[in-house]
Amino acid sequence: MASRADTLSQPPVRAKPAEPSFLNRREVRQALYQIALVVALVAFFYFIVTNAAENLRRQNIASGFDFLDRVSGFDVSQNLISFSNTDSYGRAFIVGLLNTIVIAVIGIVLATILGFIAGIARLSKNWLIARIAGLYVETVRNMPLLLLLLIIYFGVLKPLPGPRQSLNFADSVFLNVRGLYMPRPEWLAGSGIFLASIAVALIAAFVVARWAHARQMRTGEQFPTGWTALALVVGLPALTFLATGRPLAFDYPKLQGFNFTGGMVVQPEFMALLIGLTIYTGSFIAEIVRAGIQGVPKGQWEAARAIGLHGGQVLRLVIIPQAARIIIPPLTSQYLNLTKNSSLAVAIGYPDLVNVGGTILNQTGQAVEVILMIMAVYLTLSLLTSAFMNWFNTRMALVER
Amino acid sequence: MTNSPNDQTVMKPPRAQVGPVAWLRENLFSSIPNTILTVVGMFLLYWILKGLVTFAVLEATWVASDGAGCAKNDGACWPFIFAKFSQFMFGTYPEAERWRPKLVYLLALGALVPLMANGMGEKRKVLFWLIAVSAVLVILRYAFEFTGSAFTGFTEMVDPVFLVLACVFAAIGALLEERTGKTVFAIFFFVIYPLIAWLLLSGGVPGLPFVPTNLWGGMLVTLVVATVGIVAAFPLGIALALGRRSQMPIIRTFSVGFIEFVRGVPLITILFMSSVMLPLFLPPGWNFDKLLRALIMVALFSAAYLAEVIRGGLQAIPRGQFEAADALGLNYRQKMSMIVLPQALKLVIPGIVNSFIGLFKDTSLVLIIGLFDLLGVVRQNMTDSKWYAPTTVLTGYLFAGFLFWLFCFGMSRYSQNVERRLAAGDRR
Numbered sequence: 067m068a069s070r071a072d073t074l075s076q077p078p079v080r081a082k083p084a085e086p087s088f089l090n091r092r093e094v095r096q097a098l099y100q101i102a103l104v105v106a107l108v109a110f111f112y113f114i115v116t117n118a119a120e121n122l123r124r125q126n127i128a129s130g131f132d133f134l135d136r137v138s139g140f141d142v143s144q145n146l147i148s149f150s151n152t153d154s155y156g157r158a159f160i161v162g163l164l165n166t167i168v169i170a171v172i173g174i175v176l177a178t179i180l181g182f183i184a185g186i187a188r189l190s191k192n193w194l195i196a197r198i199a200g201l202y203v204e205t206v207r208n209m210p211l212l213l214l215l216l217i218i219y220f221g222v223l224k225p226l227p228g229p230r231q232s233l234n235f236a237d238s239v240f241l242n243v244r245g246l247y248m249p250r251p252e253w254l255a256g257s258g259i260f261l262a263s264i265a266v267a268l269i270a271a272f273v274v275a276r277w278a279h280a281r282q283m284r285t286g287e288q289f290p291t292g293w294t295a296l297a298l299v300v301g302l303p304a305l306t307f308l309a310t311g312r313p314l315a316f317d318y319p320k321l322q323g324f325n326f327t328g329g330m331v332v333q334p335e336f337m338a339l340l341i342g343l344t345i346y347t348g349s350f351i352a353e354i355v356r357a358g359i360q361g362v363p364k365g366q367w368e369a370a371r372a373i374g375l376h377g378g379q380v381l382r383l384v385i386i387p388q389a390a391r392i393i394i395p396p397l398t399s400q401y402l403n404l405t406k407n408s409s410l411a412v413a414i415g416y417p418d419l420v421n422v423g424g425t426i427l428n429q430t431g432q433a434v435e436v437i438l439m440i441m442a443v444y445l446t447l448s449l450l451t452s453a454f455m456n457w458f459n460t461r462m463a464l465v466e467r
Numbered sequence: 468m469t470n471s472p473n474d475q476t477v478m479k480p481p482r483a484q485v486g487p488v489a490w491l492r493e494n495l496f497s498s499i500p501n502t503i504l505t506v507v508g509m510f511l512l513y514w515i516l517k518g519l520v521t522f523a524v525l526e527a528t529w530v531a532s533d534g535a536g537c538a539k540n541d542g543a544c545w546p547f548i549f550a551k552f553s554q555f556m557f558g559t560y561p562e563a564e565r566w567r568p569k570l571v572y573l574l575a576l577g578a579l580v581p582l583m584a585n586g587m588g589e590k591r592k593v594l595f596w597l598i599a600v601s602a603v604l605v606i607l608r609y610a611f612e613f614t615g616s617a618f619t620g621f622t623e624m625v626d627p628v629f630l631v632l633a634c635v636f637a638a639i640g641a642l643l644e645e646r647t648g649k650t651v652f653a654i655f656f657f658v659i660y661p662l663i664a665w666l667l668l669s670g671g672v673p674g675l676p677f678v679p680t681n682l683w684g685g686m687l688v689t690l691v692v693a694t695v696g697i698v699a700a701f702p703l704g705i706a707l708a709l710g711r712r713s714q715m716p717i718i719r720t721f722s723v724g725f726i727e728f729v730r731g732v733p734l735i736t737i738l739f740m741s742s743v744m745l746p747l748f749l750p751p752g753w754n755f756d757k758l759l760r761a762l763i764m765v766a767l768f769s770a771a772y773l774a775e776v777i778r779g780g781l782q783a784i785p786r787g788q789f790e791a792a793d794a795l796g797l798n799y800r801q802k803m804s805m806i807v808l809p810q811a812l813k814l815v816i817p818g819i820v821n822s823f824i825g826l827f828k829d830t831s832l833v834l835i836i837g838l839f840d841l842l843g844v845v846r847q848n849m850t851d852s853k854w855y856a857p858t859t860v861l862t863g864y865l866f867a868g869f870l871f872w873l874f875c876f877g878m879s880r881y882s883q884n885v886e887r888r889l890a891a892g893d894r895r
Contacts (some may be wrong), residue, residue: 208875
């Protein structure tokens with residue numbers, strides 16, 4: 067060992083490698099490449115900005131975001147916040163944004179449900195169910211979403227009969243070419259207590275679940291959490307509902323003349339977009355779920371059975387927590403895809419962000435500003451969704467010991 | 468154990484435990500919930516199939532000369548499809564010049580069959596199916612023609628010369644590849660073929676009259692946009708993927724920014740950009756072909772997605788490969804082009820095919836900026852007053868859907884096939 071230390075203490079005489087010429091040095095090369103990229107980008111943006119300024123000047127189009135305060139003069143067929151044609155372009159833009167968010171949120175919930183059902187069904191031991199799920203997934207996945215939307219909207223919903231020949235479900239729900247008419251709930255006096263009782267029941271169920279979990283961790287004793295929660299969530303509101311004298315009535319849609327009055331209506335554009343997005347994204351989620359469940363090693367199933375868990379417990383306690391780790395990252399990108407795909411609303415006339423933005427663009431001619439705003443919104447939505455799903459993913463991730 | 472297999476006294480297993488009955492019991496009726504599921508499934512399937520068969524076959528119109536003839540029935544209006552078939556394929560490309568896109572298809576077929584099928588066995592299989600399907604179609608066509616059947620739609624639709632040539636081209640390609648190997652075909656398909664195809668389709672040289680792109684349409688545009696999109700996106704995607712893993716901060720930031728931006732916005736907004744913003748960004752008086760504009764945008768769009776696919780492949784290459792290349796004294800370009808990329812790209816072939824399927828479906832969006840791809844031409848023809856009938860619209864969409872499905876399903880099957888082949892190589 068001593069001799070080794072000696073050799074180490076005396077650095078061997080080595081021929082110094084020839085110094086590469088200035089242009090061949092690594093740092094110089096890297097700096098040059100990056101400077102070239104920056105110069106190219108600056109030149110590119112200078113080119114388009116000067117051209118855009120020149121073109122806008124020639125066509126007498128104003129620039130800047132002043133147009134957002136001007137009166138829009140058009141109507142939007144579906145609005146969550148009040149909107150009329152005397153409101154500003156800015157407000158119209160927000161109406162479109164809210165419509166996009168509504169369709170995206172409802173679509174994500176429904177597509178997830180459908181996707182999980184179809185994905186699990188595809189793994190079912192029941193041959194027929196597995197085949198039907200496979201048929202659904204393979205058919206829908208291999209078709210453009212736009213085509214699916216057009217088939218649903220123009221092929222199915224538009225040929226529906228007019229209000230007088232509506233499809234009638236139990237005299238309360240009507241489906242016709244103008245949309246789906248449903249009874250609207252009306253909250254009478256005392257309904258506040260009823261709604262509050264639902265909230266109380268939910269909170270109570272949550273508290274019980276946490277207490278039961280803590281107790282099981284401490285003592286190993288189990289508590290029928292599921293049944294208790296069910297009793298709380300169904301029972302308490304039911305009791306208050308009866309006690310406060312049934313404060314809920316329904317306003318049924320009625321046929322008057324050539325149209326329905328009363329009730330509430332889901333517009334055909336919204337229905338078509340929602341159905342299309344749900345079954346399209348659902349087919350992709352089904353594949354993700356199937357891959358996730360198949361990704362859990364067989365030994366996990368067998369081990370879970372071996373320690374005496376029954377069917378539901380095997381899935382809930384062993385398989386799903388592990389499959390979720392495989393499923394969540396691709397699921398996130400499907401949620402993002404659904405949000406982005408909702409922009410196809412423009413093809414069937416649902417007033418989403420892109421559709422309303424297109425109208426504003428046509429009226430004001432301020433293409434650059436409008437398109438930048440639309441893109442900024444989608445980028446923000448994308449970043450928010452992926453941030454949330456990343457947070458969720460870290461919570462679910464395996465804690466390595 | 469004295470029983471010989473053909474001893475008459477051996478009892479057969481109970482009928483309920485083997486054969487179809489056992490299969491039914493095990494797979495459909497193993498428990499009460501399972502039985503309920505089966506019954507529900509049967510109803511669902513019956514309901515869907517009944518609707519489809521009623522519309523597409525039982526109540527469909529097969530022979531009619533216009534929409535009024537179709538309006539008599541409640542089902543699909545197939546004569547509309549037969550009459551418009553060549554438009555759906557080529558749009559308004561001049562009749563006299565249609566041999567040009569056909570030749571482009573044939574050349575692609577001749578190059579793709581040997582490129583995609585592996586070994587003589589697979590090639591034989593592909594050729595067999597191609598010849599069998601073509602033969603059936605051609606025989607049916609002449610059968611209808613000579614028996615003087617009223618069902619003339621089929622005769623209009625099937626082009627026997629094209630089908631025969633398709634078989635010939637595919638066979639020649641398959642045989643040639645045995646001598647030359649795949650590399651020659653790859654170079655032909657990715658380098659020489661696009662030039663030939665552009666020259667043939669666009670023309671403008673003696674013997675080939677110029678056909679402006681606004682006359683192109685239908686399946687032709689769908690295929691051109693999807694193929695050019697993916698082929699042009701390929702080098703760009705590789706560059707972006709390498710850029711994202713680069714040590715140079717500005718190049719890395721640029722790559723990440725570009726990829727995340729493009730992946731964060733819908734394709735529609737990018738196409739809108741190409742149609743309303745691009746003209747603003749060019750000096751006054753400059754004009755761009757509409758198709759070319761869409762092609763550039765589609766290529767940039769798919770480059771960002773391809774970059775992420777390729778990055779996945781790069782990440783899967785073990786570090787030792789990079790270090791070994793460094794140890795051999797290879798520079799960056801040699802290391803990437805000779806060691807890393809060949810392995811990485813091979814790994815992500817299924818991912819690339821999947822991006823292609825996605826792009827193929829997304830091409831339908833170009834109809835929003837006024838290009839007539841397959842879906843666009845189908846929509847355009849629905850408004851033809853001669854063919855007005857209540858079911859024309861749904862028939863057209865179902866047909867377009869079927870064509871899209873056929874292509875995408877075929878490609879996804881192919882990608883699964885490749886995946887299996889690659890996995891088999893790893894298992895050995």
